[in-house]
Every structure is written in structure tokens, then in C-alpha cells.
Amino acid sequence: MSIHTINLHEKLSALLGEVESKKLFSGIGIFYNDHMFGIYKQGGFYLRAKDELAQYVESIGGVRWDRDGVPSNLRIRDYYLIPSDYVSDEHKNSMLIKMIKESLQQIESEKLAESLERAKRIRRLPNMSLKYERLLGKVGINTISQLREIGAADAYILIKSQGLFVTSHLFWKTFAALKNKYVELLTETEKEIAFKEINEKLAKVGFRAMKYKP
Structure with a gap:
């Protein structure tokens, strides 16, 4: 079951707070507080995940971007196609939000590390x-x-x-x-x-x- 981008935007805004959508070469980027945590592409929602979060996403059936038949650079590889029922099924929405918040925390930590590293240059x-x-x-x-x-x-x-x-x-x-x-x-x-x-x-x-x- 595919997800319409407008419906996805409305759903995530209702669950998370106001999100932004921007067109990318690879799809439509989904942002929260200027952090791109997701991509909408061909009816699917891809979540940015690394380390333990990536392992969890794979355990629930998530498929990494470069494994669904689409070539990708290293940054895009960190996005995983989330099973559609986590978006469409209200009973699983809480887990979706938990995953998104963890993704946002990872992004915040990386940006802080990059900022500190730049300060050492x-x-x-x-x-x-x-x-x-x-x-x-x-x-x-x-x-x-x-x-x-x-x-x-x-x-x-x-x-x-x-x-x-x-x-x-x-x-x-x-x-x-x-x-x-x-x-x-x-x-x-x-x-x-x-x-x-x-x-x-x-x-x-x-x-x-x-x-x-x-």
C-alpha cells in the first residue's frame, strides 16, 4: 500500500509537529527543525537511521535505500524504507514517532560532532x-x-x-x-x-x- 506525499506530510505534522517538505533529486525530503530525517519516494517513506536504530528498522522489515534496486551515494544509503503499516496504522504510529525522534537525535549528535571538529581546524x-x-x-x-x-x-x-x-x-x-x-x-x-x-x-x-x- 503506497502513501500519498500530502497524506504523509499531514500525518507526520499531526504526530510530530510542523514538518517541511522539499523536492530533491532523489525524491521529496522531509524536514523537522531543518533536519532531514526522511525521504518520500514512489509511494514509500524512507527514514534516516544508523547503528542500533538501523538494526531495529531492519528487524521490522525496513529495507535500506540501496537494496531496493536504486543506486545511491553513501549518505542516501542511510535511509530505510519503512513498512507502510507503521505510517497507515494508528496503532503503530507511536513506534514510528519514536523511531523518528531517535533519528533526529542522531542527526543532532552528528551535527554537533561536525561543529566541534570544524572548531579544531x-x-x-x-x-x-x-x-x-x-x-x-x-x-x-x-x-x-x-x-x-x-x-x-x-x-x-x-x-x-x-x-x-x-x-x-x-x-x-x-x-x-x-x-x-x-x-x-x-x-x-x-x-x-x-x-x-x-x-x-x-x-x-x-x-x-x-x-x-x-
Whole structure:
């Protein structure tokens, strides 16, 4: 038994609160608080589910998107065709809402994790950019916390020791970034301390001294 998209929208709005529908390439997306938790396609309702929720959905007869004969990317694969009686049968509506709420919680958790991960990105620091983030990533420095742990001087030397092309600009930009400053705002005292530190460390590993300060 297929479900009409208008009826589905009305049903979910009555059970969950106001939901939104937006046309997608793969069907009609169903949103709640800007979170897309479902897709309506060819008379069927697909719920976004992962981990234990996905296992439960499969246990009640749910079929993953890419197993119903429709090719799909990885994100769409996380949607499962829910047996139609969970939508049409009022006695099963409470279980449908429970599954939807769990799906929404999963989406919220993922978005929070993504937000926290973005906050760790080196490019978010003053002076830094995707170019410098990628350069540091080549020597295993991928997050702000890792960069703080190793320090600007050792990070610069590590990149040089790997034979990668790097100029003194990286050191100064990184040094200032770890102070949450733009290079132009470094004091002369800060520059002198950093200049002495980097040249002492360069000498210990056999590299030429840095000649210029910003």
C-alpha cells in the first residue's frame, strides 16, 4: 500500500509537529527543525537511521535505500524504507514517532560532532589558511590541539626535515596564531623570544639560522 506525499506530510505534522517538505533529486525530503530525517519516494517513506536504530528498522522489515534496486551515494544509503503499516496504522504510529525522534537525535549528535571538529581546524586560527593546514597535515599535525602541543618552532622544523618546501612565513604565522594574534600584532619582545627559540632549535638539527623577523 503506497502513501500519498500530502497524506504523509499531514500525518507526520499531526504526530510530530510542523514538518517541511522539499523536492530533491532523489525524491521529496522531509524536514523537522531543518533536519532531514526522511525521504518520500514512489509511494514509500524512507527514514534516516544508523547503528542500533538501523538494526531495529531492519528487524521490522525496513529495507535500506540501496537494496531496493536504486543506486545511491553513501549518505542516501542511510535511509530505510519503512513498512507502510507503521505510517497507515494508528496503532503503530507511536513506534514510528519514536523511531523518528531517535533519528533526529542522531542527526543532532552528528551535527554537533561536525561543529566541534570544524572548531579544531587549523585554518580557523588567525593567519592560517587551507594551504598551511594541508602543509601541516603532511607531517601529521591535523588539529589545533596537536599544533599547540608541538609548538610553532618544532612544527616548522618537522616540515623542513621532511624535505617539504617551507618559508619563514609559516613559522611566524603559526607562532602568532597560537597566541591568537595576527602577525602584525606581535610585539617586539615576542618576536625576539620567538626568533631566539627558532634559531636555537634550527642549529641543533643542523639547519641554517632564520635571518628575518616580520
